[in-house]
Amino acid sequence: MSEGYIYVLINACIPGAVKIGITTRTAEHTARELSQGTGVPTPYVVAFEEEVFNCGAAEVELYRRLEEYRINDDREFFQLPLRQAIREVMRLAEEFRERKRQLDEMDRARTEQLRNLAHMPCSESLVTRPLPSSPEPRCQHCHSLLPSHIRGLYYSVCPKCGKTTYTTDW
Numbered sequence: 001m002s003e004g005y006i007y008v009l010i011n012a013c014i015p016g017a018v019k020i021g022i023t024t025r026t027a028e029h030t031a032r033e034l035s036q037g038t039g040v041p042t043p044y045v046v047a048f049e050e051e052v053f054n055c056g057a058a059e060v061e062l063y064r065r066l067e068e069y070r071i072n073d074d075r076e077f078f079q080l081p082l083r084q085a086i087r088e089v090m091r092l093a094e095e096f097r098e099r100k101r102q103l104d105e106m107d108r109a110r111t112e113q114l115r116n117l118a119h120m121p122c123s124e125s126l127v128t129r130p131l132p133s134s135p136e137p138r139c140q141h142c143h144s145l146l147p148s149h150i151r152g153l154y155y156s157v158c159p160k161c162g163k164t165t166y167t168t169d170w
Contacts, residue, residue, distance in 0.1 A: 002024055002054070002055060002056070003024070003051065003052070003053055003054075003055065004022050004023055004024040004025075004051070004052065004055030005022065005023050005024075005025075005026065005027050005049045005050065005051055005052065005055065006020065006021070006022050006049065006050050006052055006055065006058055006059065006062065006089050006092070006093065007019075007020070007021060007022070007023060007027030007030060007031075007046060007048065007049040008020050008046075008047045008048040008049070008082070008085050008086055008089060009021075009027070009030075009031055009034070009044040009045065009046060009047060010044070010045050010047045010082060011040070011042055011043070011044050011045070012042045012045075013040070013041045013042045014077070016079055017071060017077050017078065017079050018047065018077070018078050018080065018082055018085045019034075019044065019076050019077050019078075020062065020063075020066070020076055020078055020085060020089070021059065021076045022052075022055040022056065022058065022059040023055075024055065026049070027046045027049035028046055031043070031044040031045065031046050047082055047085075047086065048085075048086045048089060050089050050090060050093040051093070052092075052093050052096050052097075053096050053097065053099070053100040054096060054099075054100075057096075058092055058093070058096050061092060062088065062089065062092050065088060065092070066078050066080070066085075066088060139158035139160065139161060139163070139165045140163075140165045141158065141161050141163045141165060142158060142160050142161040142163075144158065144160040144161070146158065146165075147159060
């Protein structure tokens with residue numbers, strides 16, 4: 001999950017259309033690269049850029065939301081007002097920032113749990129506690145006790161009824 005930027009570029013020769021994409025560099029660098037080709041009469045201008053967490057997922061989500069405005073499925077050009085494009089990018093970036101905050105909080109909580117577990121005396125450790133006993137594995141169909149030689153298999157044939165049964169004793 002790489003951090004990067006979602007950018008909105010405009011070009012004077014393509015009125016009414018915006019180019020929206022992602023980069024792990026700067027939007028300015030991307031605009032310069034795109035403007036170097038001889039097939040572009042005027043350079044691209046960065047209209048907006050927003051840093052995002054997990055820029056690949058953010059791009060996929062943004063393209064899904066802007067699907068109706070996409071000019072060509074194989075290109076990153078959209079026919080929509082610049083203000084609307086910027087608003088959508090800002091909204092999406094805020095949602096991804098919130099997701100990152102939530103993930104960071106979950107990571108902090110997990111780290112704290114592990115830290116507490118590491119300081120727990122051995123007598124209280126989860127490792128030394130006995131595992132709860134599981135019921136004897138039985139056939140799903142006739143409910144007879146399965147012999148020990150087929151316990152632990154995912155699927156077995158019950159010797160009593162002959163039907164295939166799923167066991168959870170593994």
